[in-house]
Amino acid sequence: MILPAAPYHAEVAAGPPGARPVWVDAADGVRLRAVTWPEGSRGTVMLFQGRTEYVEKYSHAARELGVRGYATAAIDWRGQGLSPRSSRDPRLGHVRNFGEFQDDVDALLTHCATLDMPRPWHLLGHSMGGLIGLRALHRRSEFTRAVFSAPMWGLPLAPHRRLVGWIASALASGLGLGERLAPGAAKVADPAAAPFEGNLLTTDSEMFAWMKRQITVHPELALGGPSFGWIWAALREMHRLAREPAPNTPCLTFLGTDEDIVSPDAIHVRMGSWSNGTLKMVEGARHEVLMEGPETRRRLYDRIAAHLG
Numbered sequence: 001m002i003l004p005a006a007p008y009h010a011e012v013a014a015g016p017p018g019a020r021p022v023w024v025d026a027a028d029g030v031r032l033r034a035v036t037w038p039e040g041s042r043g044t045v046m047l048f049q050g051r052t053e054y055v056e057k058y059s060h061a062a063r064e065l066g067v068r069g070y071a072t073a074a075i076d077w078r079g080q081g082l083s084p085r086s087s088r089d090p091r092l093g094h095v096r097n098f099g100e101f102q103d104d105v106d107a108l109l110t111h112c113a114t115l116d117m118p119r120p121w122h123l124l125g126h127s128m129g130g131l132i133g134l135r136a137l138h139r140r141s142e143f144t145r146a147v148f149s150a151p152m153w154g155l156p157l158a159p160h161r162r163l164v165g166w167i168a169s170a171l172a173s174g175l176g177l178g179e180r181l182a183p184g185a186a187k188v189a190d191p192a193a194a195p196f197e198g199n200l201l202t203t204d205s206e207m208f209a210w211m212k213r214q215i216t217v218h219p220e221l222a223l224g225g226p227s228f229g230w231i232w233a234a235l236r237e238m239h240r241l242a243r244e245p246a247p248n249t250p251c252l253t254f255l256g257t258d259e260d261i262v263s264p265d266a267i268h269v270r271m272g273s274w275s276n277g278t279l280k281m282v283e284g285a286r287h288e289v290l291m292e293g294p295e296t297r298r299r300l301y302d303r304i305a306a307h308l309g
Contacts, residue, residue, distance in 0.1 A: 001114075006033045007082060008055070009221075012214045015059030016066040024075075024111045026103040032083045033076040034111050037062045040071030042309065043144070044117040046108060047074040048136075050127030050152070051093055051230075052223040054081030056214055061124065061290060064297065068305040071118050075108045077101055077132070079230075080223045088179045091224040096178065098237035101132045102139060109142060120144035122308050127262060127287065128152045131237060137247040147304050148253040149289045154238055154266025169232035178229030192216055200260050200287055207291045238266070246270065251277035252307040254300060256285030256292075278307075 008021035021035045035055045045065050047058050055074045062072040076083040079095055083104075086094040095101065112121070123146045125133030130151020137146060157165060172178055192215035196208050215222045226234075251274055255267050271279035280303065285292050290300060 003111075006035075008035060009214070009218050012210075012217050013056040013059035014210070015056075015062040015072075019059075019062075021055070022111070024107045026078070026107040028100070028103055030078050030084055030100075030103070032078060032104055032107055033081060034073065034108055035075075036071070036073045036112065036115060036117065037066060038071050038115060038117060040066060040069055040118050042069035042118070042305075043120045043122060044071040044073060044112060045122045045124050045147075045308070046112070046143075047072055048105075048123060048125035048129030048133045049074065049077070050129050051226070052080060053126070053129075054221045056218075056221070057211060058126070060210075064301040065124075065304075068301065070122075070305070070308070073108060073112050073117060075104055077104055077128075081221060086179060086227070089181070089224075091222065092179070092181055092227050093223050093225060093230050094179050094227040095230050095233050096173075098132070098135070098233045102135060105132065105136045105140070109140065122146065124304070125149070125151060126290070128234075131234070131241065134241055134247070135237065137249050138241075138244065143249055145308050146247075146249050146251045147307060148251065150255055150259055150262055150287050151253065151267060151270075152234075152238070152262045153241065153270050154263030155234075156260065156263045156265075165231060166235055169228045169235065172228035173232045178232065179227055181225055182228050182231050192219070192222055202286055202288045202291045203258075203284060204291065204293045207288070207293075211291070242266065242270070246274035246277060248276070250307070252304065253277065253279050254282055254285075254289045255279060256282045256287065256289050258284060258286045261287040 003022040006021040006023045023031050024034045086092045121142045123133050123143045126149040130148040271277050
């Protein structure tokens with residue numbers, strides 16, 4: 001079956017040549033944008049991006065993996081990128097249940113199977129994609145190895161703020177207000193209008209400018225703060241996965257020493273119980289560990305290739 005072509009903004013991307021963007025349908029009928037870079041003889045890495053992110057932002061990962069012999073595939077999660085968004089507010093980050101993202105995972109894997117993408121298949125999950133990826137490791141058997149970058153296995157909230165978040169998001173969702181912007185989350189969660197100084201993403205000014213240019217040239221890719229529904233769904237999924245044992249999949253996780261967006265404690269706890277997992281601390285790195293300076297990127301992607309190989 002020939003799938004309809006989807007847009008791909010190559011002029012602001014950094015992926016290898018030969019990107020194949022198409023629309024794929026999830027089991028519940030949601031049409032999602034998927035992109036594959038099929039050239040590679042060592043296997044395929046599925047890129048699971050974080051909240052607010054989109055295929056072009058992690059196209060540089062496809063390039064880095066491509067020069068090391070790996071094909072790659074990525075998808076815009078529902079509610080962000082060019083995939084369908086909230087009808088109430090397209091800039092709102094909303095989902096009712098994180099199980100919906102597993103429908104997106106299934107759609108991507110089905111697409112890759114149809115294309116006969118090179119085996120073995122691996123997973124690389126960043127931030128929210130790390131939470132989605134951890135659940136996928138429990139559900140699916142296709143992934144031979146996994147890599148995580150600052151996975152969102154917890155949020156760095158004080159106990160009283162965590163309690164307020166649980167109660168407020170649960171009440172709002174129960175009252176039919178789940179698709180409303182959560183208070184205190186109005187700041188757009190992308191770098192378009194943010195200065196480099198003091199940003200929580202990267203210490204590399206060139207990578208920050210590259211991310212900023214993507215949103216400036218294509219503002220339709222930007223996403224704002226999360227809804228009550230997203231917060232309620234995320235809190236439940238993090239709580240559930242924290243109570244489950246680590247998967248058997250060999251795992252490598254990167255965490256910057258200057259992480260301030262997800263919970264380092266939750267990552268340390270999870271990796272401490274992962275019998276065939278390795279936690280690599282990256283000195284001075286912020287949330288976008290794989291978007292730090294050129295030397296750091298080279299070193300980390302070499303480490304990824306060694307882990308996958």
